[in-house]
Structure formats: C-alpha cells, structure tokens
Amino acid sequence: MKLSRRDGIFLVIILALITVLVLNRGSEQGKPLPADDAHRPFSEALARGADRETTEQGCVRCHATAARPLPPGHPPKEQCLFCHRPAPATR
Template sequence: MKISKNDWIFIAIIGVVLVIFIAISGKEKTKRVPLDDKHKPFYEIVKQTGSKMEADKGCPACHNEQGGIPFPPKHPVKPKDGPMRCLFCHKLQAQG
C-alpha cells in the first residue's frame, strides 16, 4: 500500500499538533493553596461539601485589594460582580 500525498499532509498536521501540545505543556505555574492553619478550613469545606465554589466564598476575607493580602501585579482581573473562582486555578494540595 502506497502512502499518498494527502496521507503525508495529514501525518504532518498531526505531528505539528503534537509538537505544539508538548511545547505548551510543562510545569504548572499557578501556586497551590497552602496546607496551613489559615487555609485548613477551606480544605474541610471542600472535603465535606465537595464544592470548591463554596470554599471560594471565604477567600475575599483575606485576599483583597482593600488592605488584605494583595494580589500579585500580573494576577488576572478579579470579577467585580459575582463570586471569585480562586480554586479554579489554584489547586488544593493532596492531603496525606
């Protein structure tokens, strides 16, 4: 069976997609939620309810721009309306 020109084009496209996928995958850059006394209640909320959105509700109490723990300069824009979704990017650490 001979491989046609169209087959080679398809193989090349798949190869390019794989190279791009491998190039953009790498080490996770977002910080994980610390497993300390301040954050332990949020781990418990997720453990009890299974809802990260419920745990997210407590984040603005400490993490805010009005005198709390400031966000890094390159942090994505915070929503003005609606809940913060901290645990969408910031993952919880595995509890051992």
C-alpha cells in the same frame, strides 16, 4: 495503502500539535493552596464535598483586602480553585 504527500504533511502537523498540547499540559497551573492554618479550613471543606464556588467566597474575603493583595496580572479572584489545587486534608 500508500499515503500521499499531502496526507503525510497532515499527519506530521497533527502529531506536532498533539505533542505541543501534551508538553504544555498543566503549565498554567498556579501554586498549590498553602497548607497553613489560614487555608486549611478551605481544603478540609472541599475534601468533605463542599461546593467550589461557595468555598472560593472565603478566598475573596481575605484576598480582596490590601493586607493580602493578589499579584499584578493575577486572573479574576472568583475562580481561585481552577488553578490553585487544595492541599490534602490532614487529621
């Protein structure tokens, strides 16, 4: 089976698109959730199977204040754990 020029161009475009998607995978990932005393309860709750949305309410309690503001241009703070992966729970 011989590919036409049009099929070849289509194949090259598809392969280029797949390559770009694979190389950019995870590039928007935020910093990991810090493994400090302030964040450890949230990592442990998630490890126990707590609901992500309920756990994120704890993020808003601290980061909605002027004491720990989010950087300019930060995405909505209601979706913290989409980007910030929790640290492994330690015992």
